[in-house]
Amino acid sequence: MENEGYLNKQNEDEELKGPIIKTLKSRHKGPVEDGVTTVDIGPLCRKLGLAWLMTNPYLWCVKDICGWVCAIFTWLLVLYAEYVVNFVMLLHNPNTTWSIINGVIFQFFAFMAIASHLRCMLSDPGAVPKGNATHENIKRMGLADGQIVFKCPKCVSIKPDRAHHCSVCQRCIKKMDHHCPWVNNCVGESNQKFFVLFTMYICIISFHALYMAIHHFITCVGREWKTCSGVSPPATTVFLIFLIFEALLFGIFTAIMCGTQVSAICSDETGIESLKSDSGHQKKGYWMSLKATFGHPFTWKWFSPFSTPKFAYSKPYLHCV
Template sequence: MDYEYALFRKEIDTQNKCCGGWVWCIKDICGIICAVLTWLLILYAEFVVMMVMLLPNPSLYSTINIIIFQTFAFFAFASHIRTMFTDPGAVPKGNATKEMIQHMGLREGQVIFKCPKCCSIKPERAHHCSVCQRCIRKMDHHCPWVNNCVGENNQKYFVLFTFYIAAISIHSLILSVNQFIACVRNEWKECSTFSPPATVVLLLFLVFEAMLFATFTAVMLGTQLQAIWNDETGIEQLKKEEARWVKKSRWKSIQAVFGRFSLAWFSPFTRPPSKTKLESYLYSV
C-alpha cells in the first residue's frame, strides 16, 4: 500500500467518529435525545421494579426476579451501547477518486457504482443514509432510538437490543400486575414504601411503558429476524428490489449475522463474524 493511499485511509477512518477516532458516533441531536430517553426509560423501570416491588419485600420470589430482571436490563443496555457506538458498515466517504479507482485495478468491462451524495464507491446492497451522510453496507434502516444505522456490522447488537427490551418489558408487566393484585388483597397495607396514590401512579406508568415497548420491540424483533431469514434488508423489502446478489440459505444467513450457534449468539460482547476484508470497502461486490 503506497503512502498516499495510507494517508487517504487514515483520513476516512476518522469520519463520523469521536473520542480521538476510537468510537463511532453520529452527531444527530434528535438521535442523541432518543438514545438518552431510552436510557432514562430503562432506569425508570429499574427504579419501580427494585424500589417499589422487589426490595421492600425480601423473599425467594424477590431474589429470583431481581436476578432475572437485572440480567435482562444489563444486556439490554449493553446491546444498545454496542449498536449505537459500532460502525454499522460505513463505506469510506469521498473515495470515488480517479486515483482510487486506478488503485483498484479493475478488470476490463468491470462496472463500479458511485454514490452521488457522498462520492463513494458503492458496494452492492449498500444504501446512502441521509442522517449518517454515508453509504452503509447492507443497511436495514436508520434507528433514532440507537442514534445509528442498522447495518452489516451491528445488526446482531440491534436484534439483541430489541430482544432484551421486549424481555424486560414483559417481565415488568407481569411484576406490575402481580403487585397490583397483592396490594388490593392487602388493602394497600405494607404494599410499598411509597404512599398508595404514589404507588398507583408509578405502577400505572410502568404498565403503560412496558406494554408500549413490549409491542414495539417485539414487532421490530420479528421484522429483523424475518429479514435475516430471507437474506433481505428492510430497505430492500421496502423498495422491492430485485435480488441481484446470490441469496444465502436461511441457516447461512443467520450465521452471517450471529456466527456459529453457541451461547455467544445472546451476548452483546461478542462480535458478529467478519464479513469482508478491509479492501472490499472499495469494491462493488
C-alpha cells in the same frame, strides 16, 4: 506534429480502457458534510487498564440532535422501570425469595439491553470509507475493461452492492436496513446483531416488568400497601399503571421489531430492499444468513453484546454493483 497527434490519441484510448465509473444522480453539488464523528478512546482505555475491553478503539457518534434525544429518552425509560421494580415493588415485598430471584433476572436482562443499545449506537454500522473513489482504489479492484463502478456523489465513495446512502449519517452503509432514531445510528451489516439483541432484551424486560406489576397488584390488594411498597398507596398505583402502560407499549413494539429483523435476516433481504423490491442479489440460505449477521460458528456469543461477530461471509467494500 503527426507523432504528437498519435500519442494524444493513444493516451485517450488508454483512458477508455478499464472500468467505467458512473456517478449516481444527486440534488447536491459536490460532497456533503459528514454526519458522523469518531472518538478515539484507545489512550483512555489503556490509561485505565481497560485495553482488553477494546474491540475497536473508535466510537462512532452520529451528530443528530433528534437521535440523541431519542437515545436519552430510551435510557430514561429503562431507569424509570428500574426505580419502580426495585424501590416500589421488590425492596419491600414480604416474599424475599421471590424478590431476589426476579430482581436478579430483571437486572441481568436490563444490563444486557443497555449494553446492546450502546454497542449498536456507538459501533460503525458498516460505512464505506469516505472519499475512497480514487483511481488507485479502483485499479486495486482488478475489474475487467468496461465493467461499471458506481460512485456516490454525496460521500465520494465507491458504492458496493446492497449499500445505500444514509441522509442522516451522510455515509454509504453496507447492507443498510434502516436508520433508527432510538439507537441514533444506522442498522447495517456490522451492527445489526446488536440491534436485534437490543430489541430482544427490551422485549424480555418489558414483559417481565409487566408480570411483576400485575403480581404486585394481586398480592397487595386488600393489604396495607405500606407493608409491600416503598411509597404511599396512591403513588404506588400511579407508578404501577405507568409501568404497565410502558411495558405493554414497548414490549409489543420491540417484539415486532425483533421479529421483523430476524425475518429479514433469514430471508437475506434488508428493509430498504423490501420497500424498493430490489432483491437482485444472490440470496443465501436462512442459516447462512444468520451466521453472516451473528458470526460463525454458532456459539453462546450470539447472545452477547460484548462479542463482535466474525463475518465469515461478508465481502470487502471494494467491489462494484
